[in-house]
Amino acid sequence: MAANASQQADRSSAERHSAVSEMPDELRADVRLLGESLGRVIAEDGGPDLLSDVERLRKAVIAARRREISVDEVAAMVAEWPIERSVQIARAFTCYFHLVNLAEEHYRMRILRSRDTGEAALPDSLAQAVSELKHDLGEDELTRLIADLEFRPVLTAHPTEARRRAIATAIQRVSAQLAEYNSPDRGAQERQEAYRRMLEEIDLLWRTAQLRHTKLDPLDEVRTAMAAFDETLFRTVPRVYRSLDAALAEGTGTREPKAKAFIRYGSWIGGDRDGNPNVTARVTREAVLIQADHVLTALENATTRIGRTLTVSAQYGDPSKDLADAIALAVDDHPELVSELATRAPREPHRQWMLFVAARIAATRRRDLDLAYRSPDELLRDLRTCQASLVAGGAVRQAYGEIQHLIWQVETFGFHLAELEVRQHSQVHATALEELRAGRTSERTEEVLATIRMIAWIQERFGVRACPRYVVSFTRSADDVAAVYELAEHALGARAPVLDVVPLFESGQDLANSADVLTGMLRIPAVQRRLDQGGRRLEVMLGYSDSAKELGPAAATLKLYDAQAELASWALANDIRLTLFHGRGGALGRGGGPANRAVLAQAPGSVSGRFKVTEQGEVIFARYGHPAIALRHIEQVTNAVLLASTSSVESRTADAAARYRLLAERVASASERAYRSLTEAPGFPEWFGLVSPLEEIGSLRLGSRPARRGLGAPKSLDDLRAIPWVFSWAQTRVNLPGWYGLGSGLLAATRSAEDTAPAGTANGSPETGPAQTSRVDGSPENGAPVGGSTEIGPGLEELRRAYREWPLFASLLDNAEMSLAKTDRQIASRYLALGGRQDFADQVLAEYDLTRELVLAVTGHSRLLESRRVLSRAVQLRDPYVDALSHLQLRALSALRAASDLPEDERERLETLLLLSVNGVAAGLQNTG
Incomplete structure (x- = not known):
């Protein structure tokens, strides 16, 4: 074993040298610039001795990887420092990782731009998929495939994002200044100012506390997720549709689009109460209101911007009769408002109308019922009235340009932004029904009933689409599904909300029994009604995290594949349009990994143009933190969904599965x-x-959900949730x-x-x-x-x-x-x-x-x-610096494990060091949970 470890150390050193030599010049320059800037900030605040100690540790871990010194010598160096010094050094390496991640993000964006020359379709893009499908399929089959296309990412609040929101926003400000500094059209003075501002923001990053002082509550998690919508998703989604439309036919922007809005975001944040007593009916209500405020604000701003610029004069084309009639009706209902708009935009009827629409969206957000829209469909009708009028007047570029983007945004996000999904454990429902049948109810049962009443309120306020799904974790039989419908009757009787109950199969045995459970579901009258109303659509969720924790990665992978194949066959035999909902995590131990490869690896018939997946923790910001990266991610997944749904790919996959x-x-x-x-x-x-550091990770306040089921040290793996299990092993x-x-x-x-x-x-x-x-x-x-x-x-x-x-x-x-x-x-x-x-x-x-x-x-x-050269380079370059944080963490963890009677102040200092190192290792390794 020792010889094998020695050989691996030799290989590791050679691989790191190769990775350094392969680093592109632009990336190397950014890493050096950010690293030197951080060093300058550290020296200014902590003195040259602090920077010297950071450099000593940096050089030592690199030397240890080259086998020039032993890891024992590195550990001895770390042990000599006072704990306070170790804390400062841990902060330094953590900040460094945040900046390296930022540099790599900028490099990825440069590469995407440089490859997008327009001369050839990018690999794994929508253009590449459509080009291939046009060659392999007939026009009718391609049209049907595009019409059925669905991508449903579901944001979840699982606690794997170790960064505070303040840290994330500080990094974004550094990012903005780095972009300014590197912009080729900036002069010397502008670059100098960008560098000064960048130093200022790095200094602030250094001085911002890495650890949260208060535990997140579910609404904090909702607001954190909203940053991805505000900064990325709202603007990126129409670009995806535009890309697809351009690939389908010439002339996008001058004709009626062939691409439909196929993305629907979902969210468990504020709705997932399985094991999280902090998520209540009140929290769910507030979560929907926060989402609605953000999407209505975005729609109002976009509509106002379009309205202000839509200066098409009536002199060059009268409005259509439908638009003229709509304006006349608006004058009757809201004379003062329309008169003001007419004064601001004389003889510009389309501009007047769009500004009137913006005013109605604002009223919807304020709940001014006299002016507000009652539904997104009403808004879409008004937008299409304007679009049709522009087409009739010959202004097709205005009709199918920004207004079409706005239409796509309304179709995608509605007035609710993301479809909020409720999740609860099957045992909670079973206990609630026992109590109700016995004529007594506990506080938890009352909360179950309150949740169902809240779903009904959400549907009445924002439409059924805002909250129709109820996920039942640990579904063992059709009775677990029927229980939700029975509880809905207890809660509201005939006024019960529209519910699509989604069974979640997690354990190996439950996955094996999943088709039998679905057969039982077909006998439930409420399920039969929903199938008749919804075009025989049914959704089933597969849990990757708990199955992998139970069976190990290889056995869980095959078990999940078998379940997909059996469910796809079951759906075909029962005339069901099945959507499989993949509960994948960010880490590889929880079903993570490249999303497009995962789609192409699905069982034949299990995709059929529809893919739904959880986007968890740090993955949300890794994939949706920047518009260019978000666009690329969505295109890659959609490319795979399209290709995986073709008979040729399904046939090849089926043949290989049978053969092996x-x-x-x-x-x-x-x-x-x-x-x-x-x-x-x-x-x-x-x-x-x-x-x-399993016990200590609970102190990181990563999320609102408890890290494990029950209290005390874990006695079996069943006591542990999959997230801390994976996160701790990564540390x-x-x-x-x-x-x-x-x-x-x-x-x-x-x-x-x-x-x-x-x-x-x-x-x-x-x-x-x-x-x-x-x-x-x-x-x-x-x-x-x-x-x-x-x-x-x-x-x-x-x-x-x-x-x-x-x-x-x-x-x-x-x-x-x-x-x-x-x-x-x-x-x-x-x-x-x-x-x-x-x-x-x-x-x-x-x-x-x-x-x-x-x-x-x-x-x-x-x-x-x-x-995988790029990923290999990233891992090899990070490894020595992660080593530094690991040595600091080991020092703290060893001391905490060695003595149970440490003085309280020393224990607190060691725990601070440990938790800072946890943050840093998570930043260095990235997909850790």
Whole structure:
């Protein structure tokens, strides 16, 4: 094992040197500029000695990766500093990561702009998808596919965004000044001023507290999510539709659009009460009102802007009769307002009308019922009246330009912005019904009834579309779905709201039983009515987080795929238009990874032009923090949805799935046994609590939701929510949920079914875990074992073919490879040693070694992320600086674990250091939860 660790250290050093040499000049310049600016700020505030200590640690961790010094020497250096100094150094590295992330974001935007020359369609873009589909499909089939297209991202408030909102906005201000500084059309004085302002904002970032002093409540989370809408989503969505329309036919902006509004945002923020007692009916009401205020404000501003610029004179074309009649009616109803507008815009009827529409939107926001719109449909009717009048007068560019963008925005966001979804645990409903039938109700049951009444209020105020879905987590039978409809009758009787109850299947057993549950749902009268009313549309949610925590990544991936395939067949047999709702997290241990690859890996027939997915935690701002990046993300996902819905792609995927089915089952079975042999071993939950900052993460105030079910230390994995489970493993640099068990599964699959080792793991038992001597050379040329007693069977070639031909298997290994790349064996070993169970530590490290070598062997890569140059460079460049924060965290964690009787002030200082380092590691590793 020691020799293997040494070899990996040599490779790591070579890989980092390669990554540094490959850094593009523009990115290198921005990283240097921001890093030097931060160093200047640190020296100004803390003195040159502080900057010197930061530099000492930076150089030391780089030297340790080059094996010029040992990690013990780095740990000794960190131990010499007073805690207060360590806190300052942790702040410095955390700020550095925020700035490096910013530099990389700017570089991504430059690359997108440089590739978007218009000469050829960008890979994975809408233009590329449409071009390919025009070649493969007939015009009628393409038209049908576009007409059925749906993309439904659902924002959730899961606590994986470790940054405070104040930190995020400070970074945005630095970003604005960096853009000014780099702008090619700025003169020397303008650049100098931009640099001065950038220093000012970096100084403020340095002086802003990294840790929250108060816990977030659900409405704080709602307001945080609104930043993504205000700054990005509202403006980006019409650009997506415009891109699709341009790809479908020539002349976009001068003709009626062929692209429809296919994006519908949803939100669980303020609606998800499963395990979160802080989300009440009142909170849900306030969440919808906050959303409505933001979207109505945005619509009002956009309409006002269009109205002020729409100076089409009646001299060059009279308004249509419909518009003239509408203006006349407005004069009768609101003479003073229309008279004022006519004075401001004489002989400009279209301008008058759009300003009148803006006034009505403002009245809707103020709840001035005399002038307000009653629904988005009324607003759309008025916008289309203006559009048709412009077309009739020959002003087609005005008709199908900004006004069309506004129409698309209203169609997408309505007056509610995002469809708020309520989620609650099935057991809560079962208990509530028991109480109601017994004639007594607890406070929690009253809250369930109040929630249903609130849904009815929301629908009455904003329309059914604003809040129709009720997600039932841990759905075990059709009775769990029927319970919601029965509770709705208890709450409001005949006035019950329109409800689409969505079953959520999370555990392995529940996924296996999902089709049977849906068959039972079809017998529920309320479900039958909703199917008849909604065109036989039904939605089912699949949980990635808990299934992966229960089964391990490989077995959960196959179990989810099987569930998708079975549900797609069930829907076809029952004439159901099924939408699968994918509850994916940001981290790889919770179904994360590149979204477009995930779509293309879905089971045949399970997409059918519709894709719904959760966007969680830090992923929201990574994907929607900047318009250019948001546009690219949405286009990539939509590209994959379109291609995955074609018969040719479905056929290729089905053939590959059938061809490698037995192979996948061997991988899944052996990997699950290996995973359970660790996670279900006596003492494992307690050990995990010792080797990770699990307990302390609860103090970070990341979100309004409790980190685990119940109180006290976890006694089993069931006590832990998936998010802190994944987040904590990322902090230890182990990243176990993203890869553990896969190596044992791959090894078993290289052998024939008869030769597969029983019960446990590769060449081992459930008690001891995988054999530490199981190794293969990761080079493309050689799949033979290097030493050890484990023989690699002929199945290795079949695994390689499966990786090349089956998107699901490729996605599994690519995601594991990414997770392995973010794992650091030397640092991880120091965390694992804190638990006092060397057997567990050895088992984890042995499985890591086995998984790393076999993933490389199957993919044919000589090093991790070899085929993903940009991501590899980002990981390799960050690793040493993450090491610095890990050493600081280990110092705090070791002291806290070693003594239970620390003085209170010392404990508080150590916890501050620990939590600051958690923030920094999260910023450095990015998709951590």
